[in-house]
Amino acid sequence: MPIVEWWLSGLLVVGLALAAWSLRAGRVGRRSILPVATVVFLGVSALIAAAHQAEAVIYLGLVAGAFVAAISWDGPRARSAPEDF
Numbered sequence: 795m796p797i798v799e800w801w802l803s804g805l806l807v808v809g810l811a812l813a814a815w816s817l818r819a820g821r822v823g824r825r826s827i828l829p830v831a832t833v834v835f836l837g838v839s840a841l842i843a844a845a846h847q848a849e850a851v852i853y854l855g856l857v858a859g860a861f862v863a864a865i866s867w868d869g870p871r872a873r874s875a876p877e878d879f
Contacts, residue, residue, distance in 0.1 A: 802850035805839040806857065813861040820868060831867055834856060 812835060836858040842854040843851035 796848075798846045799848055799850060802839065802843050802846075802848055802854070805842075806850060806853055809836045809839060809854065809857055811859065816861075817827075817864055817868060820865070832861060836861065 795835045807820055809832070812828075815848040816832045819826060825864055839859065840851050843854055
């Protein structure tokens, strides 16, 4: 296993921790730039993995996709249309 794969595995763990922290902070009610930074971090990590043709790009993509789905699921509820409409 090349050294790049080890570094990408470390970036994957950091990205997972950052995603969990971001979701937890969102539930508490704090609005921050943390979710955007997490998606950018995972995207740049996946870009590095793709440039080196590493197998970690699969797992980074899955984590990024699951994080975006979790943010969408945990987001604010849509308001219903007014009765006059």
